[in-house]
Amino acid sequence: MDRRVKDYLQHFQLSDLFPEYVQRDMIVATYESGERLFSQGDDAHTLYFLVEGKLKISMLSPEGKRLILAFKTPLDIVGDIEYVRDCRFINTVEAVTDIVVIGISYTILRKDMSDNAAWLQFLLETVTKKFETKTRAMNFSLLYAVDVRVASYLLSMTPTQPKLDSTSLIDMADLIGTSYRHLNRVLQQFEKAGWISKKRGKITLLDRAALLEQAGQNIYE
Known part of the structure; x- marks a missing residue:
C-alpha cells in the first residue's frame, strides 16, 4: 500500500x-x-x-x-x-x-x-x-449582482497567489453567467477603485479586503 x-x-x-x-x-x-x-x-x-x-x-x-x-x-x-x-x-x-x-x-x-x-x-x-x-x-445569476459574482470569482481563483490569467475573459464571463461587455465594465470599475490591476494578460488583486466586502459571503465557496 x-x-x-x-x-x-x-x-x-x-x-x-x-x-x-x-x-x-x-x-x-x-x-x-x-x-x-x-x-x-x-x-x-x-x-x-x-x-x-x-x-x-x-x-x-x-x-x-x-x-x-x-x-x-x-x-x-x-x-x-x-x-x-x-x-x-x-x-x-x-x-x-x-x-x-x-x-x-x-x-x-x-x-x-x-x-x-x-x-x-x-x-x-x-x-x-x-x-x-x-x-x-x-440560482446565483438570479440572487447575486454581477459585481458580487466577479469579486467572488477573483477571490476563489486566487487562493495562494494574487494573480489571475485574464486572457480569456469570454470564458470568465460564461462561467459566472454574464456577458463579456458587462464583465469588462465591472473589471474596469474594480480597477478604477484600486482593487485590481489589469496588465499583460494578468489580473492582479490589489485590495483583497475590498473584494471580500464586495463579495459578502464568498458565494462560490
Whole structure:
C-alpha cells in the first residue's frame, strides 16, 4: 500500500471507513493548476478524494455556456454522483491550484463496499450535499449582482497567489453567467477603485479586503 494513502486517510479520519484490503487499491495522483481531472460527458470509472489544493467544478448549460457550480477544498469528493447513478461525468472538474487526490475505481467500490453500511451512509450524506450545492449554484445569476459574482470569482481563483490569467475573459464571463461587455465594465470599475490591476494578460488583486466586502459571503465557496 502507498504510505501516502494511509497517511491521508488517517488525517481525514477515513481509515475506519475503508478496510485495509480496499485501501491497498487506492492510488495517489497529482494535477497541476489548470489541469482537468475530467470533462463533462467523459466516461466515469474512478472516485476521487481531494486531499490537497483547490478544485473548480463547472457545467455546460443547455445554451452551451459554462457555469461555475462550486470551488472545492479538502476534504471533498468528486465522482460520487456518477458512481451512484452509473453515468458519465455530469460536470467538468479542474485544478485551481496544484492538487493531490486519492483515486479508487468504481469496480473496487462495487465489489468490496456495496454492502458496507458506514460507506453507504457516508455516500448518501455527500451526494445530498452536492445536490444542495448545485441548486444554490443554479440560482446565483438570479440572487447575486454581477459585481458580487466577479469579486467572488477573483477571490476563489486566487487562493495562494494574487494573480489571475485574464486572457480569456469570454470564458470568465460564461462561467459566472454574464456577458463579456458587462464583465469588462465591472473589471474596469474594480480597477478604477484600486482593487485590481489589469496588465499583460494578468489580473492582479490589489485590495483583497475590498473584494471580500464586495463579495459578502464568498458565494462560490
